[in-house]
Amino acid sequence: MTVLVLGDQLNASVGPLADRPDDRVLLIESMGLARKLPYHPHKLTLVFSAMAHFRDRLRESGRAVEYRQVERFADGIKAHLDAHPGDELVVMRPPSYRAGERLRELVTDHGGRLTVVENELFLCSPEQFDDWAGDRSSYRHEEFYRFMRHQTGYLMDGSEPVGGEYNYDEENRQTPPEDYEPPEPPVFEPDETTRDVQSWVAETFDGAYDEPPYGGGWADPGPFRWPVTHEQALSVLESFVTDRLAQFGPYQDAMVADEWALHHSLLSPAINLGLLHPRTAIERVIEAYRERGVPLNSVEGFVRQVLGWREFTRHVYRREMPELAGANQLGQTEPLPPFFWTGETDMACLADVIDGVRARGYSHHIERLMLLSNFATLLGVEPQQLNRWFHAAYVDAYHWVTTPNVVGMGTFGSDTLSTKPYVSSANYVDKMGDYCSDCPYYKTKTTGEGACPFNALYWDFLERNAEHLADNHRMGLVYNHLENKDEGEREAIRERAEALRERAQRMEL
Ligand SMILES: Cc1cc2nc3c(=O)[nH]c(=O)nc-3n(C[C@H](O)[C@H](O)[C@H](O)COP(=O)(O)OP(=O)(O)OC[C@H]3O[C@@H](n4cnc5c(N)ncnc54)[C@H](O)[C@@H]3O)c2cc1C
Ligand code: SF4
Structure with a gap:
């Protein structure tokens, strides 16, 4: 019998690891997974170093651990079942969509048996x-x-x-x-195990993301x-x-x-x-x-x-799932602006936060929601492109957690989690942040050169999506403001928003 421990289940106090102290343990490190998305180097270092430390800790406590470093996860399962034909494995249910079922199929295909039990790393079953x-x-x-x-x-x-x-x-x-x-x-401070992981992560990353849209070098990792x-x-x-x-x-x-x-x-x-x-x-x-x-x-x-x-x-x-991952109820189709990868923008708020993400794979909740997602939503970015960016760029990102946060809350691609979009003009950014005073854009201007991009994009977003949102009673007040704008002002907003969308793609914002 073997306890299969996945890379995001590194806890010996719960689940089958705790219940079956005499069973063998299997951990599989798949290099191919590291290349599936342009993951931030700190994310890869974190996951693979944490797995290696966990392996060492289990071994020190006397457990038999088989640690397989392979290209594809399936290769690890095959190698295990070649070494232990017909083995019975047990694993806690992974939170990603159909991952438990896929694992069971994989093990069965190679002549083993897998029992998937509840994931005790969550509090609500x-x-x-x-x-x-x-x-x-x-x-x-x-x-x-x-x-x-x-x-x-x-x-x-x-x-x-x-x-x-x-x-x-x-x-x-x-x-x-x-x-x-x-x-x-x-x-x-990285110890020897972490430094070893850092070396191969650097090799994997070297030159891999030099072309557009990552051009200018995706990620700029500071100290881990x-x-x-x-x-x-x-x-x-x-x-x-x-x-x-x-x-x-x-x-x-x-x-x-x-x-x-x-x-x-x-x-x-x-x-x-x-x-x-x-x-x-x-x-x-x-x-x-x-x-x-x-x-x-x-x-x-x-x-x-x-x-x-x-x-x-x-x-x-x-x-x-799976509908949530593909949801796009507002029909947004813009590509993600390349400066999300490179950080090259004059917008002081976005530049600061994206630089932080490039340095350490992290920004806090309001920056994720009310700066990055807000801006992408106002611009009209397709939710799936933003979801992929969050998934790759953040050290804490996994599909089960980015998808509801980005497609549900952040972009209002779906209304399963919220009744209205989290969107705002520069007003909110200025109220809750201190970026605007050092920004070349004017927070109070909506149109004309130098006007803060959030403003025209905000009104344009409301107008573009009026059919979907104007009847929402929580948005009545902002739609009243929009209706009070005369046609000349609205036209200027539309033109400014269109120009901003083009400039965002050309990295001229
Ligand atoms: C667009 C967007 C993308 C996000 N992507 C992720 C992600 O990839 N991974 C992730 O863990 N969280 C994500 N979040 C939720 C939240 O922003 C982060 O959990 C939080 O910023 C992590 O920093 P912290 O540990 O300092 O959190 P704190 O602010 O200290 O909050 C404490 C803890 O609460 C939990 N938490 C808080 N909000 C959420 C939430 N909305 N969803 C899930 N857990 C939450 C986290 O475990 C967090 O550690 C996202 C939110 C948004 C709006
Ligand atoms: S003026 Fe606009 S772009 Fe500049 S920091 Fe404020 S909200 Fe951000």
């Missing part, structure tokens, strides 16, 4: 979610989140939410003062910094609880030039690999509230993200 969701195909996060609070008892006082409210978002929309200096984010072991992931959690959690809530939506981490936890890369169980993160944060009096609006804000949003996206993806 498919049965639990399906009981809650029934036959609906349109889901509201707030309802699900409250359900999960009751199911788990986290931040509950009997049947009532601790503090009297489920949601403290109203207190969580502040921006930092001018002299703000956020805490230093944790960094982990992400946790690759359970202990390092725990230390990120500790530094979050000690240095950042108290202000996590108030500054959750803030954007600050040259500051990429603010008070975010930076835990998604570790949680998504299994290095840190979401339960550990939630319980440690609640303990800080109980024992150290960390403010409830910050604690609840964090619990909402992990207990609510993370579980929600996983299950909406599970139920709505």
Whole structure:
């Protein structure tokens, strides 16, 4: 019997690894997967280094681990079953679409048997979610989140939410003062194992993405910094609880030039690999509230993200695939502007965030939603192209989590997760960020040379999609504003938007 451990299931305390301590373990490192998309070098280093460290840790604890480095994942399965004919394998269900079924077919084709069991790295089981969701195909996060609070008892006082409210978002929309200096984010120096991985990643990457649209060199990796072991992931959690959690809530939506981490936890890369169980993160944060009096609006804000949003996206993806991946209800067809890869734009907000992604494969939530996705949506980018970019560019990205976030929330390609698109003009960027004062574009101008591209694109987006959106009662106010613009102004907006779309493709924005 063998426990098959996938690269995003690196946790020995749950599932078959914990239940079957005497069974052999199989890990497969597939080089071909590394070339499937133009993955950021830090993403590849993170995944392959974390796998190698996990292998070593299991061996040190006395487990028999077979670690197969192969071109294709299927080669690893074949080699295993050639060595152990007819073996019975067990694996936790991978969250990606049909991945469990494909694995079972692969093992069967090579004469083995695979049992797929529940993935214990999530907090809500498919049965639990399906009981809650029934036959609906349109889901509201707030309802699900409250359900999960009751199911788990986290931040509950009997049947009532601790503090009297489920949601403290109203207190969580502040921006930092001018002299703000956020805490230093944790960094982990690469050890020998990580350095070995870095070498082959550099070889794989060398020259691979020099042509358009990546031309100018996709990615500009700074020093590698992400946790690759359970202990390092725990230390990120500790530094979050000690240095950042108290202000996590108030500054959750803030954007600050040259500051990429603010008070975010930076835990998604570790949680998504299994290095840190979401339960550990939630319980440690609640303990800080109980024992150290960390403010409830910050604690609840964090619990909402992990207990609510993370579980929600996983299950909406599970139920709505494969349609969700291809959804494009607004019929958007523009290609992704090449500067998403190269960072070459004068738009100060986008340049800063894309440079950060090129350097470390990360930006925080509001930058993902209200800068990158917002801009691409206003421009008319096809959701699938943006989804592919997020999937390749971020260290925490996997198809099950980017797809609902990008195709559902970010671009409104589908209305399964939200009732209206997350779009805004420069107004929002200026309210929640400090980029505009150092930008060559004018945040208050809509048309004419030098006007902020967000503005004309915003009104043009509303006009182009009026048929789909104007009756939405949550958008009534903005459509009233649009109707108050005379035809001359509307025509100027259309022309400006068309020119911006062309300039975006020519890298002249
Ligand atoms: C367009 C877009 C793309 C995104 N792509 C990814 C992705 O590839 N991988 C990913 O893990 N998250 C993704 N997110 C969600 C969220 O932006 C990241 O989880 C978060 O920014 C990670 O940084 P952090 O760990 O510092 O998060 P924090 O702000 O500290 O939040 C805590 C944790 O909550 C969870 N979380 C919060 N929001 C979400 C969400 N919407 N979906 C799933 N989990 C959430 C994460 O595990 C995160 O670590 C995306 C969001 C958007 C709008
Ligand atoms: S003016 Fe426009 S492009 Fe410049 S930083 Fe502000 S929102 Fe971004």
